[in-house]
Amino acid sequence: MADFSQLNELLLNQINCGQLSHAYIFRGQQAMEQALSLAANLNCPHADYGMPCGSCTVCRNILAGTYPDCHIVEPDKGTHRLEGMKTLGAQAGLSSMDNGWKVFIITQAEKMSVEAANNLLKLLEEPPAQTVFILLTAQPEQLLPTVLSRCQLFIFTGDLNHRQGEIDDITLNDAISLLMELPKMHIYEVLLKAREKEKRDEQRVFLLGLLHALHSAAIGKISLPMAYASILRSATMVESSLELIDNNVNQKLLMDVVLLRLWQNCER
Numbered sequence: 001m002a003d004f005s006q007l008n009e010l011l012l013n014q015i016n017c018g019q020l021s022h023a024y025i026f027r028g029q030q031a032m033e034q035a036l037s038l039a040a041n042l043n044c045p046h047a048d049y050g051m052p053c054g055s056c057t058v059c060r061n062i063l064a065g066t067y068p069d070c071h072i073v074e075p076d077k078g079t080h081r082l083e084g085m086k087t088l089g090a091q092a093g094l095s096s097m098d099n100g101w102k103v104f105i106i107t108q109a110e111k112m113s114v115e116a117a118n119n120l121l122k123l124l125e126e127p128p129a130q131t132v133f134i135l136l137t138a139q140p141e142q143l144l145p146t147v148l149s150r151c152q153l154f155i156f157t158g159d160l161n162h163r164q165g166e167i168d169d170i171t172l173n174d175a176i177s178l179l180m181e182l183p184k185m186h187i188y189e190v191l192l193k194a195r196e197k198e199k200r201d202e203q204r205v206f207l208l209g210l211l212h213a214l215h216s217a218a219i220g221k222i223s224l225p226m227a228y229a230s231i232l233r234s235a236t237m238v239e240s241s242l243e244l245i246d247n248n249v250n251q252k253l254l255m256d257v258v259l260l261r262l263w264q265n266c267e268r
């Protein structure tokens with residue numbers, strides 16, 4: 001049987017401050033673990049600083065997938081269909097056990113038909129009390145913009161957490177300033193910026209800084225001159241470039257492409 005992982009600090013803060021959103025998009029390797037941990041933190045009577053006890057009935061049932069208020073909704077033959085969303089809507093309308101929280105975890109949320117997505121949207125617009133919808137997806141940019149705009153995005157990449165220590169405030173602030181300046185820059189300035197870092201290690205840290213900045217913007221901690229969908233698209237793009245940089249790619253070309261794409265994604 002799996003075990004819970006420590007809940008992300010921002011999410012824990014939101015619970016403690018009573019500022020939990022009713023809809024989230026979780027992306028990355030630990031998305032499901034974090035979704036289950038959130039469900040358990042909301043319902044386990046012994047949860048402590050973001051860590052559910054793991055042994056009470058609530059915790060054991062959540063881990064076993066049998067807790068009646070924690071629903072895992074998977075695509076039906078590759079697609080989330082309207083019927084599935086209607087069932088979800090009916091379940092969301094029921095009251096929870098012991099006045100607890102209802103959590104709906106929708107896996108591969110990008111595989112939602114337009115009808116299903118519009119049905120979900122109605123729920124997100126008028127969410128039942130004490131209910132959280134968590135959309136798990138590797139491609140948030142494929143969700144309907146109307147659905148996207150109602151959700152808070154969290155990216156749980158193993159690598160990102162692992163390497164978090166490598167990012168200092170200066171790197172992050174440099175990345176934020178660069179993203180703020182981008183729309184005003186001329187294309188040759190963008191290319192000059194892309195070629196400033198020549199060593200692979202420097203480029204990796206630079207990309208991580210950009211990813212962190214985009215992540216902060218996606219969860220509303222900072223604002224960037226980019227539409228929400230562009231922020232998500234940019235984060236996905238920077239993330240894949242981080243994977244590429246450790247393989248045998250032409251780094252110079254990669255950096256050019258990353259910065260040019262970010263430049264295109266900015267609002268002017």
Ligand SMILES: [Zn+2]
Nearest residue numbers: 044053056059
């Ligand atoms: Zn427990």
